[in-house]
Amino acid sequence: MLAAIQEFPAQVVPGEAGYPSLFLLVVFGSLVPVVPTGAVVSGAAVVAFHSGLPALSLLLVFVVAATAAFLGDLGLYWLGQRGERSGVGTRWREWLRSRAEPDRLVAARRKLDEHGVTVLVLSRLVPAGRIPVMVACLLSRMPMRSFVRGDVPACLAWAATYQLIGVLGGSLFPEPWEGVAAAVGLTLLIGAAPSVWRRLRSARASR
Incomplete structure (x- = not known):
């Protein structure tokens, strides 16, 4: 484990392959939200x-990082919009919707409705907030131009x-x-905090 952490920086940045690797990891993590992109950027x-x-x-x-996040968001939103026009898009849109918990989607x-595209900025900064807001934008049929206007400052702030x-x-x-280990650990902890809090709240409510 220690050896993997020590080798991690050289695989991310800097160097000839470092920045392209960072770009690809963030794009992929934005398209398929399984890669902890925040931890990748912090480590870099x-x-x-x-x-x-x-x-x-x-x-x-x-x-x-900002460019890759924006392109990933743009690609994900475009695929979601295609859900109304193609079978592949429909499956992708439904997959996206399954990633958004019902209560978070309602709140998003x-x-x-209250704040418009400015909510995109906050969605990128709140752990697990991006997908529910993106699905809300898709359900409200927000035009791509409006989505871009809100997503640019969101990716820069993120x-x-x-x-x-x-x-x-x-x-x-x-x-x-050592700094990479600390930064990655902190970002993963921040990302996991909302899920842990919801589970604790559900456990208390069920008692």
């Missing part, structure tokens, strides 16, 4: 922070937030792998 930021040119490396990590639709977590982790530890 730690390595960039310890590089020979930290300012330039961090800027590149930010640009690559209410917030979308990339900056998780990069900041990585920078904080990198500044606390002298070795890059």
